[in-house]
Amino acid sequence: MDAASALKINIGGHWRYGRGDLYATTYPATGEEVACLYAANAQDTEEAIELAHQAFLTSGWAQRLPHERAQVLHRVAAIIRERSEELAQLQRQDNGKPISETRALVASAAGTFQFFAAACETLEETITPSRGPYVTMSVHEPMGVVAAITPWNSPIASDAQKLAPALAAGNAVILKPAEVTPLLSLEIARICEEAGVPKGMISVLPGKGSVIGDVITRHPLVKRVSFTGGTSTGKHIARIAADKMMPVSMELGGKSATMVLEDADLDHAVAGVLYGIFSSTGESCIAGSRLFVAEPIYEEFMERLVAGAQALRVGDPASENTQMGPLITARHREGIERYVAMGVEEGGQIRTGGIRPSGSDYERGWFYTPTIIEGLTNQARIAQEEIFGPVLVAMPFKDETSLIEQANDSVYALAAGVWSRDFKRAWRMGRAVQAGTVWVNTYKQFSISTPFGGWRDSGLGREKGREGIFQYMEQKSMYWGT
Numbered sequence: 045m046d047a048a049s050a051l052k053i054n055i056g057g058h059w060r061y062g063r064g065d066l067y068a069t070t071y072p073a074t075g076e077e078v079a080c081l082y083a084a085n086a087q088d089t090e091e092a093i094e095l096a097h098q099a100f101l102t103s104g105w106a107q108r109l110p111h112e113r114a115q116v117l118h119r120v121a122a123i124i125r126e127r128s129e130e131l132a133q134l135q136r137q138d139n140g141k142p143i144s145e146t147r148a149l150v151a152s153a154a155g156t157f158q159f160f161a162a163a164c165e166t167l168e169e170t171i172t173p174s175r176g177p178y179v180t181m182s183v184h185e186p187m188g189v190v191a192a193i194t195p196w197n198s199p200i201a202s203d204a205q206k207l208a209p210a211l212a213a214g215n216a217v218i219l220k221p222a223e224v225t226p227l228l229s230l231e232i233a234r235i236c237e238e239a240g241v242p243k244g245m246i247s248v249l250p251g252k253g254s255v256i257g258d259v260i261t262r263h264p265l266v267k268r269v270s271f272t273g274g275t276s277t278g279k280h281i282a283r284i285a286a287d288k289m290m291p292v293s294m295e296l297g298g299k300s301a302t303m304v305l306e307d308a309d310l311d312h313a314v315a316g317v318l319y320g321i322f323s324s325t326g327e328s329c330i331a332g333s334r335l336f337v338a339e340p341i342y343e344e345f346m347e348r349l350v351a352g353a354q355a356l357r358v359g360d361p362a363s364e365n366t367q368m369g370p371l372i373t374a375r376h377r378e379g380i381e382r383y384v385a386m387g388v389e390e391g392g393q394i395r396t397g398g399i400r401p402s403g404s405d406y407e408r409g410w411f412y413t414p415t416i417i418e419g420l421t422n423q424a425r426i427a428q429e430e431i432f433g434p435v436l437v438a439m440p441f442k443d444e445t446s447l448i449e450q451a452n453d454s455v456y457a458l459a460a461g462v463w464s465r466d467f468k469r470a471w472r473m474g475r476a477v478q479a480g481t482v483w484v485n486t487y488k489q490f491s492i493s494t495p496f497g498g499w500r501d502s503g504l505g506r507e508k509g510r511e512g513i514f515q516y517m518e519q520k521s522m523y524w525g526t
């Protein structure tokens with residue numbers, strides 16, 4: 045680590061070193077240092093919030109007409125597109141995702157800014173039906189300083205999903221990226237500034253969640269926290285928020301059920317199930333990590349699935365052909381290995397994977413093989429707890445009733461998948477399964493115009509969609525006497 049090359053962070057619009065410890069970020073494929081920076085500390089966080097509040101009051105951003113803010117957000121989208129290859133490469137280095145995936149994430153971030161620019165243009169006050177000698181209106185106001193706390197698995201996409209609607213609504217934003225993946229968040233803040241978002245309206249505070257996140261959540265000037273991350277962290281934030289009656293939105297963990305019915309198109313389903321669990325190295329909140337296959341086709345399906353998993357190209361994220369990169373850190377890989385060992389102790393059999401890949405290509409990074417375990421029930425801990433890695437638990441099911449009971453038997457309810465050629469059965473299953481998103485004969489498809497979020501321990505509130513902008517605004521009803 046060379047302190048002279050440390051990156052500056054954004055504290056209330058001022059690019060400077062944090063007052064916290066100097067630390068390095070590493071490339072998960074090789075363990076090599078990518079960048080080093082001084083983390084923000086509690087004092088930096090307080091300062092950023094105060095400066096954000098001043099910027100909200102004085103920069104004029106909130107007072108600009110929605111179509112004027114929209115123009116700036118359109119420019120953000122355009123700059124992201126102009127710099128897309130550079131950003132995709134940086135995202136690859138930041139968290140080790142294959143380049144094909146990081147290109148898609150960068151494109152989706154540009155699309156998110158474009159969508160919320162358009163949504164901003166359509167913000168309007170509405171006249172509500174009158175019940176007396178007055179005219180009633182419903183208007184929305186920005187909240188002031190809002191916070192976006194994001195995880196490491198798809199930083200550019202998570203950041204865009206919060207920054208774009210929060211800025212469109214007229215707020216100042218404190219962005220707290222995961223400690224290990226701050227690089228894209230810093231770049232996005234630079235791009236927003238270049239596009240014309242006033243100084244101070246965005247701060248980026250890399251460093252420890254327990255320090256920075258805590259100051260953010262408790263601070264009286266922070267009016268909303270939009271959080272994406274683990275369920276236990278989300279619950280901790282929600283408890284603090286309750287004391288100050290602060291609204292929160294929570295995009296949390298998952299243990300999504302994929303259901304392959306007897307009449308499914310098997311080739312299609314095999315490809316979809318593999319993509320659902322092993323893309324993003326399984327480090328995805330919506331990973332289809334519990335698989336239920338109809339008993340009569342179970343063995344045939346598993347043979348094809350195992351062959352598909354073994355054929356996946358695991359390796360160098362920079363290669364165009366790579367389908368699965370490394371895990372984020374050595375520690376995370378150890379956690380996954382403990383889960384796999386626990387599955388075996390619980391009586392599970394490893395159908396494929398369950399080891400680190402061997403060979404010189406894999407020696408320096410945090411690689412793991414695509415893993416499928418069977419012989420367990422839905423009650424097993426590895427079928428109930430989020431592993432956040434490339435580990436699939438496969439189980440046969442007998443009938444629709446037991447299938448739905450098992451699919452819904454989870455504290456999580458983020459997403460689900462149904463594979464069937466029978467429209468009516470797929471409809472029945474899709475309606476009966478409890479989840480924020482259900483994919484039928486597809487998986488992990490996303491549209492920014494469609495709301496996203498979880499039930500139960502998977503979260504609170506919805507992001508995306510035109511309505512996504514309103515979570516960053518307060519609603520006001522006005523009565524005009526006539």
Ligand code: NAD
Binds near residue numbers: 295328
């Ligand atoms: P995490 O909860 O450890 O961290 C998420 C963010 O919270 C980080 O920026 C972290 O620094 C910060 N943080 C940590 N402690 C905090 C505190 N006390 N107060 C405030 N902030 C704090 O999660 P992670 O390991 O970075 O991410 C993995 C988790 O994220 C998984 O559970 C995954 O399912 C979930 N996730 C959910 C979605 C979704 O949309 N539902 C999307 C991506 C990831």
